[in-house]
Amino acid sequence: MSRSSELFEAAQKHLIGGACAGGRFNPLLGQPLYVARGQGSRFWDIDGKEYIDLFTGSGATFLGHNHPAINEAIRQALDVGIIVNGETEYHSRFAEMIADAVPCAEKIRLQNSGTEATMGAIRIARAYTGKPKILKFEGHFHGMHDYAWFNCSTPLGGLRDDGTVAPIADSDGMPELMSELIVVVPFNDIEPFARAVRAHRDDLAAVIMEPVSYNQGCIPADAEYLREVRRICSDSGVVLIFDEVLSGFRMCRGGAQEYLGVTPDMCTLAKALGGGVPISAICGRTDIMSVLNPVGHTVISGTYTGHLVSVMAAIACQTEIAQPGFYDHIDALADRLYTGITDLLSTTGIPGIVQGIGARFGLYLGVTEPVTNYREATKCDREMEIAFLLGCVKRGLYLHDYGHLTPMHHGFSAQHTTEDIDEALGVIEDVFRDIRA
Ligand SMILES: Cc1ncc(COP(=O)(O)O)c(C=O)c1O
Incomplete structure (x- = not known):
């Protein structure tokens, strides 16, 4: 054996x-x-x-x-001490690096995983707009919380007359009620998207997408389509979130938003952000991110959020990427x-x-x-x-x-x-x- x-x-x-x-x-x-x-x-x-x-x-x-630079950074973090739930000079230095690289990143809140980052981004968009629903695209994956884990790797949902796809939860244990807050549409097809936004705009807080959908291999948004999505979101008072957990830094420092030339209102980053340590980031426009506490009343926090070992390793990773x-x-x-x-x-x-x-x-x-x-x-x-x-x-x-x-x-x-x-x-x-x- x-x-x-x-x-x-x-x-x-x-x-x-x-x-x-x-x-x-x-x-x-x-x-x-x-x-x-x-x-x-x-x-x-x-x-x-x-x-x-x-x-x-x-x-x-x-x-x-x-990687020697990441290993060395982790050793340095250990020398500082296992700092939990405390801010250091390294945290703001890291935020500066993200803001320098990623077009939409005016303000940043750190998290530990991609799932936490997209969950937080959705909460922020809901708080900012005061609206409850989220539009997502068939096949796109945004982590394992109940907010958006629909039609990722499920059998195909039925196509409905209004252009949307019947939501199917990707996991047992998700309350049926969650499907009332999600609108699912096919990707790279502007007509059903435009119709769905028109129908739901009064309730729609955010559109979340993988601008390059690596979760089905590698499917980029068509550039013209993406510009139109951007325009429709702006015209409809809907926050556009790019989930760049996989696409961030993958082809250039600014990720898919730089590569495709469309800047969202918010984005989420993880994976290549830290080169293997558990770290993620919610990024976005200052007015939107300002709903976060302690400035606003939207809570995204955690004992291990911005753990120093991860932050210092991620600074090393970002330093390498910027060479x-x-x-x-x-x-x-x-x-x-x-x-x-x-x-x-x-x-x-x-x-x-x-x-x-x-x-x-x-x-x-x-x-x-x-x-x-x-x-x-x-x-x-x-x-x-x-x-x-x-x-x-x-x-x-x-x-x-x-x-x-x-x-x-x-x-x-x-x-x-x-x-x-x-x-x-x-x-x-x-x-x-x-x-x-
Ligand atoms: C686009 C995207 N969003 C979110 C997630 C969830 O990230 P995590 O596994 O760190 O929770 C993933 C994970 O693969 C992802 O690819």
Whole structure:
């Protein structure tokens, strides 16, 4: 019996499903991945197998494993002491760095996770507008609170006459009442969006979206569509929130809002914000963010909010990201990987397309037209994709899967090299040829 199978068996005694988080159970492996250690672009599992990492902690370890600057910052934070529930000079320095990079970030409130950040952003928008409803897009994921966890990875909801999609909760345990506060529309289609906003504008506090929806691989908002969404929100007194938990810093320091050239009223950041430590941020216009206590009466707080270890690690991460040439390296790897996979699809005759922006991408097998929304993403050949992912994992190229209806995102870190990418492409070619055979 392998060491990881032994650990899995032992873990199930007290951990449900043998894991601390449901998403850590990897359906490809039939158990969680047990990691021994990581270094740069690679990690080793508990049985000593080496992997090139194209999961990168679900996009959190943007600077790779064991980055010396992040490690050093954590050591410095420990020297200051485990400061809990206290402000330091580092907190405002970090906020300054975010404001410098992200267009909509006039004011910032820190949180610990993406889920907390989107939950807080929605509360702030509700307080600011005095309205209760939230509009979200089919397939977009905004964390696991009850406010917006609808139609992310569920079967397709019915299309209704008013252009909206029937809300379907992604988890049991969400009160039916929550669905009365959510409006779901298809992505990248302006007509149903405009109709839904017209119908609900008096009750609608916010529109929340992933401007590049990596949660179904990589589906960017069409630029013209996004400008129109921006205009309609402004005209309707609705707060536009970009959930940039995954897209933030992924392709440039300003994230998808800089890349697509549309500035929202608020945004949420996590993952690449801290390079792997638990930290997130709610950012937005001063007038909107001023509803927050102690200035206003909207409470977003917490014992571990802005924990010094995370803040100092995140300062180190942001310092690295701001170095000249940082994104030249990301862009060069992205081009090599995505062009490489596209060429391999063509030479091996596997039907599929790759869509990638910055350091993350989606691979859509079984379709040949660009994928622009959740409905199209569900048309992929998931069976072929599972065979592909499993083939890669067996050969030491780690890609994760959550067992959803649509492909998920994969990506590399800043510590990946052209050699890593070429090695990964070699594995991908072998697996494509196996599938073809
Ligand atoms: C766009 C988006 N929003 C929110 C979340 C939730 O973040 P967390 O897992 O840190 O709670 C995620 C997580 O993947 C995400 O991709």
